[in-house]
Amino acid sequence: MEKLYSIQEVSRILGMPKDTLRYYDRIGVVSPSREGNGYRRYSKDDLMDLMNIQIMQYADFSLDEIRGKFGFRKMKNIDSAYCEEVAAFLDAKNAETRKKIAHLEKVSRLLGIAAETLRDFNNESDQRLAEFVREIYKDIRTNEPGICKEGCDEHQG
DSSP: OOOOOOHHHHHHHHOHHHHHHHHHHHHHHEEEEEEOOOOEBHHHHHHHHHHHHHHHTTTOHHHHHHHHOOOOGOSSSHHHHHHHHHHHHHHHHHHHHHHHHHHHHHHHHHHHHHHHHHHSSSSSHHHHHHHHHHHHHHHHHOOOOOTTOSSSGGGOO
């Protein structure tokens, strides 16, 4: 007979609050079996699902995305169309992540240049910062035309 785990054991094993486990059960992300007394009993498969959810949340997937796209274990036969749909979704999520990384790298560069300018303030470091800020303004206007339409041009002198 398969070992079943109490909510307290699962909480301790996975480091997840019991309230989170109850919430996942309530919204149908992971629904453990119930004993006659109504207590939740988690199987090893439930623990694996919860571990996968933690990994997907770490990868910046929302619970709606997880619930909507990742039901592999619950499916009897996984068809190729479903796999292609999930693969396309993962490709789009990866592209979105790459965009965020590029943005954060630019932010990191801006912060580094600003700190460097403040530590060694001179005309050259100030110019380097001003040039980078102008580059960021161009990106903002390209990516989000509604932002900074008025007033930005006067800062480019």
